Amino acid sequence: MSSSNGEPKLRIAIIGGGMGGLVLGLCLKKYAADTVHFDIYESAAELTEVGAGVGMSSRIWSIMRELDLEEELLTITGTRDRNGFPDFWLRKGDEKQPVDLLHFAQVHTFQRSILQQLLAKQLDAGDSIHFSKRLISYSEVSPTDPITLNFKDGTTATCDLVIGSDGIRSAVRRTMFSGLADEAESRGQREEAEKLRNMIDPIWSGEVAYRGLAPANTLSEELSAYVLAALPQILCGKNGNMVIYPVSGGKLITVLATKYTPGAGMVYDGLWSEPTTGEAVVKEFEGWDPRALGLIKAVQEPFAWALHAVRELPTYVKGRAALVGDAAHAMLPHQGAGVGQAFEDGYILATVLAHPSVTLANLPAALAVYDDVRRPFSQGVRKGSQRNGMNYQLRRMGWENVSAEDSRVGRYPRELLRVLGEEVGKQIEWLRSTSILGEREGVVERLAALSA
Ligand SMILES: Cc1cc2nc3c(=O)[nH]c(=O)nc-3n(C[C@H](O)[C@H](O)[C@H](O)COP(=O)(O)OP(=O)(O)OC[C@H]3O[C@@H](n4cnc5c(N)ncnc54)[C@H](O)[C@@H]3O)c2cc1C
Incomplete structure (x- = not known):
């Protein structure tokens, strides 16, 4: 009034x-x-x-x-898809051959x-x-x-x-x-x-995220085929995860790769965000699906972000x-x-x-x-x-007892895969149902x- x-x-x-x-x-x-x-x-x-x-x-x-x-x-978005939100895959990706965990309808994606x-x-x-x-x-x-x-x-x-x-x-x-x-x-x-x-x-989470865009027209034939077959997807792994999805009608691929340092304090010594290189990021994710690593290398001007949060x-x-x-x-x-x-x-x-x-x-x-x-x-x-x-970084639900090496070579109880998929499914249900x-x-x- x-x-x-x-x-x-x-x-x-x-x-x-x-x-x-x-x-x-x-x-x-x-x-x-x-x-x-x-x-x-x-x-x-x-x-x-x-x-x-x-x-x-x-x-x-x-x-x-x-x-x-x-x-x-x-x-x-370039999809013209009014109701059907693109499906994401959740996979375990810190092995050479990723393992499917969950398939879920989730989000429209944008640059x-x-x-x-x-x-x-x-x-x-x-x-x-x-x-x-x-x-x-x-x-x-x-x-x-x-x-x-x-x-x-x-x-x-x-x-x-x-x-x-x-x-x-x-x-x-x-x-x-x-x-x-x-x-x-x-x-x-x-x-x-x-x-x-x-x-x-704010306090530091112990995580650093590497983020950027890879132009689809710079990818090799093999990586282009991988993009079509595998994305959008979230890859889980020991102390790290990656979120990879196309934006702008598939012309660009967003890559967000996050690495957690066990035992890190709540204060980050260094710049909160700074430029990095694909080679430096790939080093942090040794042993992961080589095609995901290929996409990281294709990112132009990747940036590193120390992930902070505000207290409750x-x-x-x-x-x-x-x-x-x-x-x-x-x-x-x-x-x-x-x-x-x-x-x-x-x-x-x-x-x-x-x-x-x-x-x-x-x-x-x-x-x-x-x-x-x-x-x-x-x-x-x-x-x-x-x-x-x-969950994504295999730090709970039984995964805390699996070492990075065992996780990489597939030496863990298969039951943990089911538990992880169900747990993530329950966690993100609110996004769809509320x-x-x-x-x-x-x-x-x-x-x-x-x-x-
Ligand atoms: C690496 C990384 C990945 C992320 N990925 C996702 C994702 O996939 N999906 C998602 O939903 N969220 C994601 N987020 C979080 C998301 O970016 C933020 O939650 C969102 O941008 C918050 O919006 P905001 O407008 O509150 O703050 P901001 O986007 O930070 O905007 C704040 C604005 O205020 C201005 N400003 C700051 N201080 C002052 C001041 N003193 N006076 C005047 N102006 C000021 C800034 O210039 C800025 O324009 C991510 C964050 C990071 C760091």
């Missing part, structure tokens, strides 16, 4: 124009165009999603359909940069996004005064609500949890204060600030769910903010509904992604009670 003078009921600052921030903006545009005004502040000088692929499950596809993006997305450009285009990016604006901190001095945003370039801006979609090293999370810790300290709760301060920095946060909201996406729950990529969870946060938060019963006065109560719905769900996904990584649309209805019902 706009006020009697035609002003929007809320002025929102979205910090970060990654895919999470863009979808939040699109949802606000769709559900609350007349009642809220939003600005996106992005630290980069332009939108810069790196290459590589991203998957979209049926949960997320339904949000894209709501945003009227289905047709355009089908065009860029990340193309998906990001499509989202930005819908948003009239030129109007809504302010580039080269790195947030340092925000201050909310009272429940009624505007929030002040402080940027690295020395400028400030104001808003009624600040949303942190600024990724894994979120400045909004830093301000929010420093504030919560200070408040705990002023109540004399020193241990609680320390716990809250610990939530600010006790809240995503404080006063008139909220966290979405990686800022709230950066997770390991082992269910391909990080982007989707960011989209879901944006979709539900926009539903909350667009609701007629939500005003500046009851904003903290409305944000509590967002927190109550999204935090348990996304934390469940975050934990599931960690567990699934351990719906975000039902969750949205529940949120709308709860918001109606706000005004009652």
Whole structure:
């Protein structure tokens, strides 16, 4: 509802124009165009999603359909396949001859940069996004005064609500949890204060992921035949896994190969991401299916990423600030769910903010509904992604007792293969069998009670 003078009921600052921030903006545009005004502040000088692929499950596809993006997305997948999501194979791949474990319908796949450009285009990016604006901190001095945003370039801006979609090293999370810790300290709760301060920095998982795209037209005949016969697929192995699938109608092959170092600490000494070479990556996966290694070698400009995650946060909201996406729950990529969870946060938060019963006065109560719905769900996904990584990397379900050498030469009880396939099948079932649309209805019902 706009006020009697035609002003929007809320002025929102979205910090970060990654895919999470863009979808939040699109949802606000769709559900609350007349009642809220939003600005996106992005630290980069332009939108810069790196290459590589991203998957979209049926949960997320339904949000894209709501945003009227289905047709355009089908065009860029190149498949025109509206209902039939491509089937993935799960295989044990750290042997010369891979072993089939599970076949599952899963996701539409995209090249990340193309998906990001499509989202930005819908948003009239030129109007809504302010580039080269790195947030340092925000201050909310009272429940009624505007929030002040402080940027690295020395400028400030104001808003009624600040949303942190600024990724894994979120400045909004830093301000929010420093504030919560200070408040705990002023109540004399020193241990609680320390716990809250610990939530600010992400922790290393012990894993490094190598990621990039291989152009299909550079592959040998043998590798091209392998791509057609075997992909998309996930290869499991001792202390490592690979996810390999085509994007852009098969013109490019995405390779994500992850290596776990047993006993690694929670702090990574080195750059979080840096260029690497195919030869260096192949060395990490000695003895794996040689055709998968051939695809790794064909990747152009591979990058290494030390995989970090955010600890389990006790809240995503404080006063008139909220966290979405990686800022709230950066997770390991082992269910391909990080982007989707960011989209879901944006979709539900926009539903909350667009609701007629939500005003500046009851904003903290409305944000509590967002927190109550999204935090348990996304934390469940975050934990599931960690567990699934351990499945893929043969670190649980009996596989922890099998050495790398035994795994490579096939010296393990066959029963473990069945157990692994079933476990992964159970773990990822939620992607297929649950719906975000039902969750949205529940949120709308709860918001109606706000005004009652
Ligand atoms: C190696 C690897 C593989 C992955 N694979 C997958 C996958 O297959 N599927 C999947 O779903 N997910 C995957 N993910 C996770 C996925 O990339 C993230 O979950 C997703 O990008 C989160 O979106 P976001 O918008 O919350 O954050 P981001 O994409 O990180 O966007 C944050 C934005 O905020 C901007 N920003 C940062 N700080 C500031 C600031 N202080 N002020 C202003 N702007 C700021 C950044 O420039 C950026 O544009 C993977 C991650 C990694 C590292």
